[in-house]
Amino acid sequence: MLSILSVEARKLNRSLAALLALAAPSLIAVFAFFMLLRGDKPQPWEMWLGSAAGIWAFFMLPMSVTALTALVAHMEHGPKSWDHLRALPLPRWKLYAAKVVCVLAVVAIMSAATLGLTIVAVKLAVMIKPVIEPTGPMELARWIKVLAMMFGAALLMAAIQLWTALRYFSFVPGLVVGIGGTFFAVVATSAKQGVFLPWQMPVNMLASEPWRVTTALGLGCGVGLLALVAMTIHLARREVR
Numbered sequence: 001m002l003s004i005l006s007v008e009a010r011k012l013n014r015s016l017a018a019l020l021a022l023a024a025p026s027l028i029a030v031f032a033f034f035m036l037l038r039g040d041k042p043q044p045w046e047m048w049l050g051s052a053a054g055i056w057a058f059f060m061l062p063m064s065v066t067a068l069t070a071l072v073a074h075m076e077h078g079p080k081s082w083d084h085l086r087a088l089p090l091p092r093w094k095l096y097a098a099k100v101v102c103v104l105a106v107v108a109i110m111s112a113a114t115l116g117l118t119i120v121a122v123k124l125a126v127m128i129k130p131v132i133e134p135t136g137p138m139e140l141a142r143w144i145k146v147l148a149m150m151f152g153a154a155l156l157m158a159a160i161q162l163w164t165a166l167r168y169f170s171f172v173p174g175l176v177v178g179i180g181g182t183f184f185a186v187v188a189t190s191a192k193q194g195v196f197l198p199w200q201m202p203v204n205m206l207a208s209e210p211w212r213v214t215t216a217l218g219l220g221c222g223v224g225l226l227a228l229v230a231m232t233i234h235l236a237r238r239e240v241r
Contacts (some may be wrong), residue, residue, distance in 0.1 A: 155224025
């Protein structure tokens, strides 16, 4: 399994995955940087880190997962290499499990980068304009926990997106699912039923109502793990033509 993961990592390294992993968190950090410079008085750390986490969960995370899963699937769909891969003397499920591990690893790296780059952006803005230095404690452990919970809540969304991307040779179905899911998550932000929408589950980690947090995390993580297992079994048994 380690050798398969090593091959997948090298494939990602040759693709645009690294650029995507850096671009999305960087955009959030750049936004925070210029918003800070626009201010005239200090705001608490909670505002800046909470804002970054909210943007990540609300929009950047769903769109990043959509793009990443399409990219990972296209690495095999594009050159039509599935026949070769599935003919190798190893269990087919490991091929798909490796895809899952790589996608989740990149998403985890992007989550950490969102927090880290936002802190760097705030520090740089303060160097230019000391009067806006954030007040209060940074509470780094709290925000690490929040982003970890967002990652867990995003597992169901990631499973749906990766399943769609690997199932269809065209990248269009995956993009349609991702864009459609993000759209409905945005328009249904205040709806109670929105907590059951996979694309809205991560942002519910910032909800003030505990039931929304526990429901979204339980469904996103629990059902997401089951969906990833089901996806691996289904695709491994399916004959590719």
